[in-house]
Amino acid sequence: MATGIEITKLTARYASSPTQVAANAPDVLKNLSMRVGAGTIAMVVGPSGAGKSTLLNSIAGLQPIAGGYVAMCLGSKKGVMEHGRDTLLLPKDRRRIGIAFQQSNLWSHFTVRENLTHPQIKLAGVSRADANRWADELLSALVLEDQAHKGVGELSGGQRQRVSIARSLSLRPDILLFDEITANQDPENVNRVFNLIRSYVQSTGCTALTVSHDMGFVRKIADTVHFLHGGIIRVEAPTATFFDNPQDEIVSKFLQAF
Numbered sequence: 001m002a003t004g005i006e007i008t009k010l011t012a013r014y015a016s017s018p019t020q021v022a023a024n025a026p027d028v029l030k031n032l033s034m035r036v037g038a039g040t041i042a043m044v045v046g047p048s049g050a051g052k053s054t055l056l057n058s059i060a061g062l063q064p065i066a067g068g069y070v071a072m073c074l075g076s077k078k079g080v081m082e083h084g085r086d087t088l089l090l091p092k093d094r095r096r097i098g099i100a101f102q103q104s105n106l107w108s109h110f111t112v113r114e115n116l117t118h119p120q121i122k123l124a125g126v127s128r129a130d131a132n133r134w135a136d137e138l139l140s141a142l143v144l145e146d147q148a149h150k151g152v153g154e155l156s157g158g159q160r161q162r163v164s165i166a167r168s169l170s171l172r173p174d175i176l177l178f179d180e181i182t183a184n185q186d187p188e189n190v191n192r193v194f195n196l197i198r199s200y201v202q203s204t205g206c207t208a209l210t211v212s213h214d215m216g217f218v219r220k221i222a223d224t225v226h227f228l229h230g231g232i233i234r235v236e237a238p239t240a241t242f243f244d245n246p247q248d249e250i251v252s253k254f255l256q257a258f
């Protein structure tokens with residue numbers, strides 16, 4: 001199977017205080033390597049503080065990496081984009097990555113619908129009519145059609161999170177990165193999020209990497225599960241194997257808590 005995301009010997013660290021240089025800080029990710037098949041949904045799970053969000057930020061090029069590199073497939077025949085310690089993603093490549101993270105980063109001065117149409121019109125040159133059509137399709141998939149003309153500040157936390165998910169698809173990305181996107185959703189909306197992501201991945205062949213503590217969601221949506229522990233991917237397995245036949249003692253203990 002073609003590769004969607006390939007991470008090779010990725011190292012990431014933070015300066016632990018403003019006076020300490022990052023080079024002396026402990027590594028959060030330690031020569032981490034992993035591969036996600038193109039057109040699949042991969043889940044990263046692991047204890048709090050393991051480095052899951054750091055991994056997503058590093059892949060997205062939102063924080064500098066200390067070593068290694070990340071390569072991502074840009075759909076069929078569109079080539080590969082890659083960044084490493086000495087290279088950053090170009091803005092035009094970064095747009096090929098759809099992101100919805102723990103903190104929503106919606107534009108508060110725009111309406112819900114404008115949050116989805118603005119990037120399409122301004123960055124991708126889509127016509128207003130087409131941008132509206134795609135925005136409305138995404139919003140209605142997450143039952144947000146009645147919120148379309150509201151300001152972002154008028155929404156509940158869960159609604160805002162769903163708008164972020166819808167917006168992450170607005171530029172029809174080749175790569176999707178999600179961090180805890182179902183944390184504020186009721187079970188019906190978890191299903192809607194699942195259906196939207198699954199159908200987008202199936203119809204476009206895009207690759208999704210998702211972080212979650214919601215094992216029900218993971219089990220339902222993931223093709224593969226990658227267990228992050230001690231700065232490396234300790235176990236990767238097809239979803240059914242990961243849950244039903246965990247061979248690793250630390251994974252068994254982690255799963256028992258759910």
Ligand SMILES: Nc1ncnc2c1ncn2[C@@H]1O[C@H](COP(=O)(O)OP(=O)(O)OP(=O)(O)O)[C@@H](O)[C@H]1O
Nearest residue numbers: 014015016028046047048049050051052053054055
């Ligand atoms: N901005 C930062 N500055 C310094 N250290 C940080 C920063 N962000 C994260 N860390 C540290 O890096 C480690 C990994 O954090 P990260 O947020 O990636 O974990 P996580 O697996 O996403 O956890 P959670 O499940 O709680 O979201 C933790 O030890 C954390 O304290």
Ligand SMILES: [Mg+2]
Nearest residue numbers: 052053054179
């Ligand atoms: Mg996190």
